[in-house]
Amino acid sequence: VAGAGGRKRRGTFAILNEDITRxxxxxxxxxxxxxxxxxxxFTHLAAxxxxxxxxxxxxxALTTITLFxxxxxxxxxxxTxxxxxxxxxxxxxNVASAIVSPIGIGxxxxxKKTLSLFGFKDKDDAGVSDSELRLIVMGARDSGTIDHSEQEMIKGVLNLQDQRIKEVMKPRVEIVAVPKEMSVASVLGVVRESGYSRIPVYDGEIDNIVGIVLAKSVLDFFVKGVLVEEPVRGMRSRDDDASGGGAVAAAPKEDAAEAEE
Incomplete structure (x- = not known):
């Protein structure tokens, strides 16, 4: 039943999105x-x-009724x-369209020809507007294709106003990062001073980011009182040691771009 309802909802929004002109x-x-x-x-009957x-x-009377x-x-x-x-x-x-389709097609x-004469683009050539994207997202949410969090993320992107790149970028000289040889105790001091929850870890030069260190992981090790003098590169949890896992403080290099909050 749920699947049938989802297909019905997708069909409804597909018609509106794909053939809105009809x-x-x-x-x-x-x-x-x-x-x-x-x-x-009405006028004939009234007369x-x-x-x-x-x-x-x-x-x-008919004008009043029609307006309301x-x-x-x-x-x-x-x-609403x-x-x-x-x-x-x-x-x-759809039923009415089949009846009046000859008139509608003409x-x-x-x-379309009139619009092209005045230089306006047809629907097929124009880009997708914000309202159309919102309609598609609404249909995808109702059909279960995306969940609520994904819908909110897309809505946030659509609601995002234009910003300059410098407003969302962090200058290199202001980046808070630590070398991979720094001890966990020293990294904890950097975390406290900077207030960031994720700190980039670099190897040699700051341009060579090899991962990030998580403030939560540093605090966990500090509370346990273990490995506080160990370099962040070598941090491992006891569970990881038992299972042969990797470092918990260092994340993949791809995540380094998210280090600054």
Whole structure:
């Protein structure tokens, strides 16, 4: 059941993302046709019941009803419950699209040609907008493709404002790093003074980063009172010694870029 629900949600958002032009065309054509037919029928009935003045009163009444029930109310519901409304409306829109597709295809063709004449790009040539990415992420979350933490990470990227590189980079002269020969006790002093939880470890020159030392690992060894004079390069936990594992304080070189917080 969960799998079927996930496929249904993916189908809904796939239609909106991949063929939004057809969806919008169907909505516009259908709403326009309904408005025209409703006006004709309503005014005719009003005139037959109330006489010549009925046409005017019928037009006023129909305009009021249309503004509230066709324009204001549906759009307010759509804005406040976009995801739910999308799931409910895409299936009937697909049915309506099959009925009005000849008109829709013709209008879409004319619209695309008109846009190209004025230098506007079609949907297929344009880049993906933030709103489209948010829609895709929303569908992926609901279908279980990504979890909540991944969704929040992507949303954070989308919400990130433009920044200069210098605002997120640490100048070389300000980098707090330790040589691999430094003792654990000395590294603890560096951790206390700098306040960082991860310190880069270099071999020879500071440009040659070989890993990072974790403040938590240093504190663990210091509390145990073991290996405090051992170089950080040789730090091993008792569990690692028993299992033949590696250093706990030194992380892979790829993680060194995250050392400065």
């Amino acid at each position: 969806v919008l065309t169907t909505i516009l054509v259908t709403s326009t046709m309904c408005s025209i037919y409703a006006t004709t029928i 037959s019941i109330f006489g010549p003045r009925g046409e005017s009163w019928g037009a006023i 029930f066709v324009e204001l109310l549906p759009k307010s519901i759509g804005v 419950n976009a995801e739910r409304v999308a799931r409910m409306m895409v299936p009937p829109i 209008l879409s063709f004319v619209a």
